[in-house]
Amino acid sequence: MRVLENIEICIYCKQILEVKICWRFKLTSYIGQSELDELVQGKIYDHIVVRRLINYALPYYKWGIWAVIGMIGHIFSMSLQPLIIAWAIDGFIVPSVNFGPNWMTFNLVCASFFGIIILNMLSNYLQYYSLARLSVRVLADIRKSMFDHLQRQSTAFFDRTIVGRIMSRVQNDVNQLEEFMDIGIITVGDIAMLGCIIAIMFFMNPFLALVTLSTFPILIGIMIYWQMKSKPIFVKVRTAISSVNASLQENISGVRVTQSMNRQDKNLYLFDELNAAHRDAAIHAAKLSAILLPVVDVLTIVSMGLVIIVGGLMVFEGTLELGFLVAFLLYIQRLFEPVRVISMQYTVFQRAMASGGRIFELLDIHAEMKNEGKLQGLVPSKGHIQIEHVGFHYDNGKTVLEDINVDIPPSTSIALVGLTGAGKTTLASLLSRLYDPTSGKIILDGYDITNLERSFLSNQISMVLQEPFLYSMTVRENICYNRQEITHEEIEKVTRHLGAHEFIMNLENGYDTVLQERGRNLSMGERQLISFCRAMVMNPRVLILDEATANIDSQSEKLIQDAMRIMLKNRTSIIIAHRISTIVNSDNIIVLESGRIVEMGNHEYLFKRNGRYRELYELNFQDE
Ligand SMILES: Nc1ncnc2c1ncn2[C@@H]1O[C@H](COP(=O)(O)OP(=O)(O)OP(=O)(O)O)[C@@H](O)[C@H]1O
Ligand SMILES: [Mg+2]
Incomplete structure (x- = not known):
């Protein structure tokens, strides 16, 4: 009997542990939410979301089957334990009092109990392990699909969509699904076990089953009421934590501005306000959550008391066996706890369905990389560009370019x-097909660029942006970003040519120095030089430099100017620059005003013309 008691204690401890695990999930779910996610109140079950999740899970169906087998084993062993205890009492203890111990039954009971415990352990392990493998793979696949899908979206899509929102979907919504997959499926098991226990109780003694379940409606009523009351509080906690996170993120990213303006105290004060709002909301939520446990305990004890009184009387009358009474008492514990856990997980379900909906909504956005051309152009390309009647407006419909006509002969610079x-x-973005013109066309060597293969086009046209974007990779990887096959000798040839070799060699690990986020550990000029090298290893026929010298300090300027001169040689180039020294030598200068060409010609011609160019020259370039 002592063995049985110890086993029972272990089982009870395990239940407590499970409850604690659920609490841990609950707490982690407060962290890292975004306000967008939390204000949405999703359905508790969304058939479309679940169906699509199942599609992701199908390739790993074997793990799903193992998880279901584990779950069935777990339910079976958990529901059978009280019955074995009943058997121990009615088959061994009670007869032993009257007729002496029946060791045969005792051995059988012990063997069954041992068997059930082993089954419980193995099935529980199988259930959690298989579920973890399944959910980890499904979530990895969902992340991969999202990444792939986002990479295929057009520049216009990113113009319309706030990056924070996309990140929220990729990170928070997937985390939300992870939480759902971790505990959601276990909850299905809990519900199945609940049904199983109720069925066994009715099978054992319908009347006592009704007595046991008499407090159940009260519990469910309280849970529903609690749900209604607590929902807004939990939403408040999550909204508050997302404000805290947003503030943290913004202040940490902008820490240089904060320090240079000495605004630390003010920022701390503002942050503290948000933090305090979250603290108060969390305390309120904790108070509400803490109410539940005593309620469940009281109802459990009331039910037990009722069963002891009614069942006890039945035992005296001889209509119920003592073992069954004990089994009923054990079942009561198993009955009430899952209801509490399920009601607390209600929000997890709801949020997961909303998150799933948002994830699939993102995946359903049609990839907008329009008109993937099929043609290969001339190889080697001549680099002859004709811009014919090009007009363009962004999504907001406001005309940005109107009837642009320019002919850029091969190897000339404009x-x-x-x-x-x-x-x-x-205009520069249209040339590299970040957008397509809304009217007119751009022609490279006689081919409309929208008909050319994108990979071909990107090999012919390189664009250096005003603020170079470097990745947190090594210098070498940044340079050969789009030409992995290039040898070190070739890289060095380019860097020496552009005058970047010396400073790269002075870095901690030379070409193998890992750059910080966006190349923060380099000066602007150095970043610019690396992005020049990146463009140059592609050896493009057409080079577009968008205000590439605007951010350069005067020390690096000469280096950059020299590098640019070298880069532009024998290439078709389009330069957008504020520095007069960069553009006076251009073969053709185009003056744009409100999206229209107002003047065109070389420096001497435009200067003498005394028009808009001369005005701009005097306005912008006089300090050169
Ligand atoms: N992604 C966008 N979505 C909507 N409108 C945009 C977008 N980018 C630019 N615009 C608008 O298009 C017009 C032209 O912008 P553009 O960036 O081409 O100017 P720019 O000549 O390069 O100016 P700057 O010299 O300041 O770089 C501006 O009125 C701008 O507000
Ligand atoms: Mg610009």
Whole structure:
């Protein structure tokens, strides 16, 4: 009997442990939410989301089958334990009092109990392990699909969509699904076990089963009421933590500005306000959560008391065996706890369905990389560009470029000038097909660029952006970003040519120095030089430099100017620059104003013309 008691204690401890695990999940679910996610109140079950999740799970169906087998074993062993105890009492203890011990039954009971415990351990392990393998793979696949899908979206898509929102979907929504997959499926097991226990109780003694379940409606009523009351509080906690996270993120990213303006105290004060709001909401939520455990305990004890009184009387009358009474008492514990856990997981389900909906909504956005061309152009390309009647507007419909006509013969350079907002960057973006013109066409060596294969086009046209984007990889990897096969000798030839070799060699690990996020551990000029090298290893026929010298400090300027001169040689080039020295030598200068070409010609011609160019020259370039 002592063995049986110890086993029972172990089982009870395990239940407590399970409850604690659920609490841990609950707490982690508060962290890292975004406000967008939390304000949405999803359905508790969304057939479409579940069906699509199942599609992701199908390739790993074997793990699903193992998980179900584990779950069935677990339910079976958990539901059978009280019955074995009943058997021990009615088959061994009670007869032993009257007729002496029946060791045969005792041995059988012990063997069954041992068997059930082994089954319980193995099936539980199988259940959790298989579920973990399944969910980890499904989530990895979902992340991969999202990454792949996002990479295929057009530049216009990223113009319309806030990056924070995309990140929220990729990170928080997937985390939400992870939580759901971890505990959601276990919850299905809990519900199945609940049904199983109720069925066994009715099978054993329908009347006592009704007595046991008499407090159940009260519990369910309290749970529903609790749900209603607690929902807004939990939403508040999550909204508050997302404000805290947003503030942390913004302040850490902008720490240089904070320090340079000495705003630490003010920022701390503002952060503290948000933090305090979250703290208060969390305390409120904790108070609400803490109410549940005593409620469940009280109802469990009330039910037990009822069963002891009614069942006890039945035992005296001889209509119920003592073992069955004990089994009923054990079943009561198993009955109430899952209801509490399920009701607390209600929000997990709801959020997971909303998250799943948002993830699939993102995956359903049609990849907008329009008109993937099929043609290969001339190899080697001549680099002859004709811009014919090009017009363009962004998604908002406001005309940005209007009837642009330019002929750029091979190996010539043109400069785009104009006031801010004139449309220079936009025109450059059309040339590298970040966007397609809304009217007219751009022709490379006689081919409309929308008919050319993208990979071909990107090998012919390289664009260096005003703010070079470097990845947190080594210098070498950044340079050969799009030409992995290139040898070190070739890389070095380019870097020496552009005058970048010396400073790279002075870095801690030379070409193998890992750059920080966006190349923060390099100066602007150095970043620019590396992005030049990246463009140059592609050996493009057409080079577009968008205000590439705007951010350069005067020390690096000469280096950059020299590098640019070398880069532009024998190439078709389009330069957008504010520095007069970069553009005076251009073969053709185009003056853009509100999306239209107002003047075109070389420096001498435009200067003498005394028009818009001369004005801009005097305005912008006089300090050169
Ligand atoms: N992604 C976008 N979505 C909507 N409108 C945009 C977008 N990018 C630019 N615009 C608008 O298009 C116009 C031209 O912008 P563009 O960036 O081409 O100017 P720019 O000549 O390069 O100016 P700057 O000299 O300041 O770089 C501006 O009015 C701008 O507001
Ligand atoms: Mg620009």
